Amino acid sequence: MRREGDVRRMTARPANAHQAHILRLLRDEGPNSRAQLGEFVDLSRSKLAVEVDRLMEIGLVANNGLAASRGGRRSHNIRLSPELRFLGVDIGATSADVAVTNGELEVLGHLSKPVDVRDGPVAVFEHVLDMAGKLTAAGIADRFDGAGVGIPGPVRFPEGIPVAPPLMPGWDNFPVREALSQDLGCPVMVDNDANLMALGEQHTGVAKNVKDFLCVKIGTGIGCGIVVCGEVYRGVTGSAGDIGHIQVDPDGHPCACGNTGCLEAHFSGAALARDALMESGHPGELAERLASSGTLTGADVAAAAAAGDPAAGDLIRQGGGHVGQVIAGLVSFFNPGLVVIGGGVTGLGHSLLAAIRTQVYRRSLPLATGSLPIVLSELGPQAGVIGAARLITERVFSPA
Amino acid sequence: MRREGDVRRMTARPANAHQAHILRLLRDEGPNSRAQLGEFVDLSRSKLAVEVDRLMEIGLVANNGLAASRGGRRSHNIRLSPELRFLGVDIGATSADVAVTNGELEVLGHLSKPVDVRDGPVAVFEHVLDMAGKLTAAGIADRFDGAGVGIPGPVRFPEGIPVAPPLMPGWDNFPVREALSQDLGCPVMVDNDANLMALGEQHTGVAKNVKDFLCVKIGTGIGCGIVVCGEVYRGVTGSAGDIGHIQVDPDGHPCACGNTGCLEAHFSGAALARDALMESGHPGELAERLASSGTLTGADVAAAAAAGDPAAGDLIRQGGGHVGQVIAGLVSFFNPGLVVIGGGVTGLGHSLLAAIRTQVYRRSLPLATGSLPIVLSELGPQAGVIGAARLITERVFSPA
Numbered sequence: 034m035r036r037e038g039d040v041r042r043m044t045a046r047p048a049n050a051h052q053a054h055i056l057r058l059l060r061d062e063g064p065n066s067r068a069q070l071g072e073f074v075d076l077s078r079s080k081l082a083v084e085v086d087r088l089m090e091i092g093l094v095a096n097n098g099l100a101a102s103r104g105g106r107r108s109h110n111i112r113l114s115p116e117l118r119f120l121g122v123d124i125g126a127t128s129a130d131v132a133v134t135n136g137e138l139e140v141l142g143h144l145s146k147p148v149d150v151r152d153g154p155v156a157v158f159e160h161v162l163d164m165a166g167k168l169t170a171a172g173i174a175d176r177f178d179g180a181g182v183g184i185p186g187p188v189r190f191p192e193g194i195p196v197a198p199p200l201m202p203g204w205d206n207f208p209v210r211e212a213l214s215q216d217l218g219c220p221v222m223v224d225n226d227a228n229l230m231a232l233g234e235q236h237t238g239v240a241k242n243v244k245d246f247l248c249v250k251i252g253t254g255i256g257c258g259i260v261v262c263g264e265v266y267r268g269v270t271g272s273a274g275d276i277g278h279i280q281v282d283p284d285g286h287p288c289a290c291g292n293t294g295c296l297e298a299h300f301s302g303a304a305l306a307r308d309a310l311m312e313s314g315h316p317g318e319l320a321e322r323l324a325s326s327g328t329l330t331g332a333d334v335a336a337a338a339a340a341g342d343p344a345a346g347d348l349i350r351q352g353g354g355h356v357g358q359v360i361a362g363l364v365s366f367f368n369p370g371l372v373v374i375g376g377g378v379t380g381l382g383h384s385l386l387a388a389i390r391t392q393v394y395r396r397s398l399p400l401a402t403g404s405l406p407i408v409l410s411e412l413g414p415q416a417g418v419i420g421a422a423r424l425i426t427e428r429v430f431s432p433a
Numbered sequence: 434m435r436r437e438g439d440v441r442r443m444t445a446r447p448a449n450a451h452q453a454h455i456l457r458l459l460r461d462e463g464p465n466s467r468a469q470l471g472e473f474v475d476l477s478r479s480k481l482a483v484e485v486d487r488l489m490e491i492g493l494v495a496n497n498g499l500a501a502s503r504g505g506r507r508s509h510n511i512r513l514s515p516e517l518r519f520l521g522v523d524i525g526a527t528s529a530d531v532a533v534t535n536g537e538l539e540v541l542g543h544l545s546k547p548v549d550v551r552d553g554p555v556a557v558f559e560h561v562l563d564m565a566g567k568l569t570a571a572g573i574a575d576r577f578d579g580a581g582v583g584i585p586g587p588v589r590f591p592e593g594i595p596v597a598p599p600l601m602p603g604w605d606n607f608p609v610r611e612a613l614s615q616d617l618g619c620p621v622m623v624d625n626d627a628n629l630m631a632l633g634e635q636h637t638g639v640a641k642n643v644k645d646f647l648c649v650k651i652g653t654g655i656g657c658g659i660v661v662c663g664e665v666y667r668g669v670t671g672s673a674g675d676i677g678h679i680q681v682d683p684d685g686h687p688c689a690c691g692n693t694g695c696l697e698a699h700f701s702g703a704a705l706a707r708d709a710l711m712e713s714g715h716p717g718e719l720a721e722r723l724a725s726s727g728t729l730t731g732a733d734v735a736a737a738a739a740a741g742d743p744a745a746g747d748l749i750r751q752g753g754g755h756v757g758q759v760i761a762g763l764v765s766f767f768n769p770g771l772v773v774i775g776g777g778v779t780g781l782g783h784s785l786l787a788a789i790r791t792q793v794y795r796r797s798l799p800l801a802t803g804s805l806p807i808v809l810s811e812l813g814p815q816a817g818v819i820g821a822a823r824l825i826t827e828r829v830f831s832p833a
Contacts, residue, residue, distance in 0.1 A: 187800050196800050245669050257766065261661050268768020269645050272800040279762040280796060282683075292796060359762070362679040366657065366763060368668020396680060396692060400587050400596050400672040 044117075044178040044219070045091035046433035051076060051084050056093060056113065056430035060423075061236070063137055064097045064112035085111060093117070113137060118173075119425055120180035120217065122161055123226060123417030125377070126150050126200050126253030126302075129157065131164040132418035133173045138236055138426070140415060142173040150185065153203035154212070162216055177219045179429045181421030182209060183226035185254055187272040193223035196271070199290055200254050222424050226250060226417055227274055228265045230410070231258025233420030234373050238412040243371045247363060248410075249276070250376035251356065253302045257363070276363070277301070281355045296359050300352030302331040302377055308348050309334050318342035335381045349381050353388025360389060360407075361396035368401045375410030382409070444517075444578040444619070445491035446833035451476060451484050456493060456513065456830035460823075461636070463537055464497045464512035485511060493517070513537060518573075519825055520580035520617065522561055523626060523817030525777070526550050526600050526653030526702075529557065531564040532818035533573045538636055538826070540815060542573040550585065553603035554612070562616055577619045579829045581821030582609060583626035585654055587672040593623035596671070599690055600654050622824050626650060626817055627674050628665045630810070631658025633820030634773050638812045643771045647763060648810075649676070650776035651756065653702045657763070676763070677701070681755045696759050700752035702731040702777055708748050709734045718742035735781045749781050753788025760789060760807075761796035768801045775810030782809070 047053045054074045059065060065073075071081040088094040097110040113136030121140075123130040127150070132143040144164040148157055169175060186198020193210025195201065214221040231248035234240040240248070240260070248258035255277035259266040267273050277297035278290050285294030286304070298304060309329040313319040318337035323329050337345035360372060372393075374386060390407050397405075410416055447453045454474045459465060465473075471481040488494040497510040513536030521540075523530040527550070532543040544564040548557055569575060586598020593610025595601065614621040631648035634640040640648070640660070648658035655677035659666040667673050677697035678690050685694030686704070698704060709729040713719040718737035723729050737745035760772060772793075774786060790807050797805075810816055 187798065197798075259766075261666060266661060266767075268801070269770040270768060270800050270803065272798055273766065273768035275765050275768075275798050275801065276762075278796070278798060279765055280758060290798075358680060358683075362676075362759070362762060363766060365675050365679055366659075366673065366766070368670055368673035368675070370669040396678070398587065398597075398672055398675050398678060398690075400670050401668070401675065403670065 044429055045093060047093070047430060048087065049084075049432055051080075052088055053431050055081075055084060055088065055111075057426075059094065059111065059113045060137055060426055060430065064110050066108040066110055068108040070111060117178050118176065119422040119429075120165055120174075120177045120219075121418030121421035122165075122180060122182040123229060123414070123421055124148070124150060124157060124161070124182065124184050125226065126185050129160055129164070130414050130418050131161055131168065132415070132422070133165075133168045133177075134419065134422040136426070138419050138422050140419065142168045142171060143415065143418060144168060145414060150201050151203070154207045154209065158209075158213060158216070161213075165217070177217055179220045179222075179425035180213060180217050181229065181424035182213060182221060182223045183229035183417050183421050184209070184223065185226045185252065185256070187270075187275060188223050188225050190224060190267050190271040193221065195223075220425065220428060222428055224265075224267075224421075224424055225256060225258075225271075225274065227256030227258040228267065229258070229420030229424060230375050230416045231260050231265060231373075231420065232423045233412055233416035233418070234375070234410060235260060235263075236419055236423050238410060238416055239373055239408055240371055245367075245369050246371035246373065247360075247367065247369045248373045248375060249356070249360060251301060251374065252376040255297050255301050255356070255376075259367070276359055279359050279362075281358055296355060299355045305331040305334050305348060305352060308352075309337075309345070312344040312348065315344060317344055319345055331377060331381070338381070338384060346384065349384050350388045353381075353385045354392055356385075357389040357392025358396070361393045364393055364397040364401050364405065369405070372405065372407045373410050374407065375413075375416055444829055445493060447493070447830060448487065449484075449832055451480075452488055453831050455481075455484060455488065455511075457826075459494065459511065459513045460537055460826055460830065464510050466508040466510055468508040470511060517578050518576065519822040519829075520565055520574075520577045520619075521818030521821035522565075522580060522582040523629060523814070523821055524548070524550060524557060524561070524582065524584050525626065526585050529560055529564070530814050530818050531561055531568065532815070532822070533565075533568045533577075534819065534822040536826070538819050538822050540819065542568045542571060543815065543818060544568060545814060550601050551603070554607045554609065558613060558616070561613075565617070577617055579620045579622075579825035580613060580617050581629065581824035582613060582621060582623045583629035583817050583821050584609065584623065585626045585652065585656070587670075587675060588623055588625050590624060590667050590671040593621065595623075620825065620828060622828055624665075624821075624824055625656060625658075625667075625671070625674065627656030627658040628667065629658075629820030629824060630775050630816045631660050631665060631773075631820065632823045633812055633816035633818070634775070634810060635660060635663075636819055636823050638810060638816055639773055639808050640771055645767075645769050646771040646773065647760075647767065647769045648773045648775060649756070649760060651701060651774065652776040655697050655701055655756070655776075659767070676759055679759050679762070681758055696755060699755045705731040705734050705748060705752060708752075709737075709745070712744040712748065715744060717744055719745055731777060731781070738781070738784060746784065749784050750788045753781075753785045754792055756785075757789040757792025758796070761793045764793055764797040764801050764805065769805070772805065772807045773810050774807065775813075775816055 097112040117136035121132045129148040130145045195204045209223045210221045227250040257274035257276045278295040280294045282294040286298040288295035288298035313323045318340045322333045334345045497512040517536035521532045529548040530545045595604045609623045610621045627650040657674035657676045678695040680694045682694040686698040688695035688698035713723040718740045722733045
């Protein structure tokens with residue numbers, strides 16, 4: 034994307050914690066009056082003015098007209114600079130989503146296309162840069178102030194490097210952050226895709242204002258974003274939330290990881306497609322879909338179940354039971370305030386959710402489930418790209 | 434314990450965050466020079482002097498002689514008042530431990546006796562107050578500046594009230610904090626026993642300086658203390674770490690909670706005693722122990738295994754495998770920096786530890802286990818009482 038002679042302004046960073054706090058408030062709450070901002074950050078009018086003026090000078094915030102009167106002199110509204118642009122990238126096992134947001138993380142443009150993560154990082158990022166180029170060509174952005182990237186595997190977070198991701202041959206130790214940062218000419222941060230889904234749900238989804246929650250992402254693989262006291266918890270080496278290889282049946286299916294009975298081997302997009310093939314021997318919706326397309330996917334199972342195919346319904350109930358069994362254990366252990374279910378398999382909808390809820394409410398302690406909502410993500414594929422954009426703003430909106 | 438006409442001084446509280454910080458530093462690091470304290474809390478010499486003088490006036494800190502020279506004028510050493518006394522109470526299913534500590538949480542006296550938690554809170558606290566009375570009568574303390582209490586069940590933490598604890602009939606909603614606070618005439622805090630074990634290990638045990646770790650306590654029941662960023666994580670309703678009812682076998686033993694296949698039903702002091710009885714039909718160490726005492730406990734299994742009884746060894750390996758299976762899931766989910774195994778069953782020693790390690794290192798992702806120590810508690814029954822004392826200092830050493 035970067036051309037010879039292309040002169041780019043690197044986005045300035047706030048100088049202190051007060052400025053960082055102001056930027057994050059404006060990101061999460063939108064435009065605000067100076068008076069209200071002063072109350073939020075606990076600064077006097079004059080001290081706030083100093084910090085806001087400095088943020089205006091470096092181009093991170095802008096005036097936004099006069100606020101409604103609160104009795105005295107009318108206060109100016111402040112907002113994040115309308116020119117801020119962040120790139121959110123969410124790489125799945127079989128697709129990539131790329132979106133451009135403003136400073137408030139509203140999605141201004143979003144592209145998605147089938148991409149096979151097994152083609153390796155160079156090929157995948159060619160697609161990503163191509164999509165980012167299309168979004169800039171459409172006039173949505175002329176530069177990026179930062180980019181966040183999610184990948185479906187464990188990430189050594191400080192360095193932005195994937196570590197031995199089981200579904201992703203060729204990605205182990207690839208310097209994603211460094212490579213993309215050079216290509217895009219802006220700061221980049223990389224995280225596990227389930228963590229970014231959690232950040233997205235926290236920013237504008239069902240988890241807004243929830244401090245301790247879990248986000249279970251069920252796609253080709255299964256991962257879990259963990260939020261503790263409003264912050265994503267990544268564990269000591271960045272692999273926290275890797276629940277796809279928790280054992281659900283000691284005598285169960287062999288898993289790609291080398292063990293047997295892992296959750297992913299019993300329920301995930303891939304496992305569902307495999308089980309659907311086994312069921313397609315009997316006449317019914319699954320058999321018809323196989324005959325017409327030559328293959329079966331998780332989406333076929335969802336459609337067949339919706340059409341009343343009993344075998345497809347059973348597959349979803351059994352799989353949901355396995356996921357519910359693992360989530361029940363996590364609820365006992367972590368006692369969250371909310372569990373969000375997302376990812377490609379949420380197309381399976383409410384029969385999946387019902388199977389999960391049955392297990393959790395039956396197996397976990399009443400004290401932990403007494404007021405525990407278990408809900409489907411409402412953001413769908415936008416959760417990941419919004420979360421990715423939020424991830425990089427955490428860095429851009431913090432003191433250099 | 435309180436007598437008519439007994440005039441007690443309530444312990445003063447620090448006035449601000451700097452004072453609280455100084456008190457916690459002196460608790461964790463012991464006596465320190467004023468010069469070093471100033472560096473730790475980032476205060477100028479004169480501002481530190483103001484805060485320290487105020488803490489001396491209210492009797493929380495004391496002079497402790499001159500510090501070693503660092504070149505200039507010799508600085509005074511400061512320590513917590515040597516008169517501070519905290520009571521640590523750790524109630525198990527079948528025993529109660531009571532200890533008195535100083536401000537640095539060194540154990541000055543420690544009593545333990547068999548107590549059946551099923552006798553209910555009134556009877557149990559009679560024993561506890563009796564033991565506390567014996568410790569004061571021995572001249573170790575003449576009053577308490579605060580008491581921490583651990584119980585083997587879930588606690589609504591802010592109020593210090595047990596909530597539907599499965600092993601503890603009669604305790605549901607009993608106002609432990611309020612009742613003991615009246616009896617002892619000092620502030621009281623109540624927590625789950627596994628959380629207190631974690632606090633104890635953090636203060637002076639194997640977890641000192643570890644920020645994210647798990648403390649798995651295996652006694653009559655099984656619980657887990659979770660420490661995130663140096664703080665105990667209790668979950669939204671205080672039941673976090675309740676891992677005893679995670680399912681290890683869908684077709685397993687019935688559990689007291691009404692489900693089947695719970696970890697506690699397969700491995701705990703109670704399960705081990707039950708399984709040992711079944712094995713005692715064959716000639717061997719277990720059969721001899723049963724014949725001589727008329728009953729079998731977890732301790733008998735440990736002794737029989739140590740004496741080479743193969744059936745006892747098998748029981749420990751099978752049970753350790755079940756615990757390891759659950760811990761493997763928690764390691765995948767939480768990616769801790771350390772796992773500590775404690776509680777009464779640690780008398781089973783290294784064959785238990787070996788069985789747990791085998792499961793975890795085989796089942797969890799290499800990124801999560803690459804540098805993960807799994808160790809036995811070294812504090813034994815002192816972990817709980819030191820943790821209980823630490824819990825109440827968190828309150829006494831915080832601004833009122």
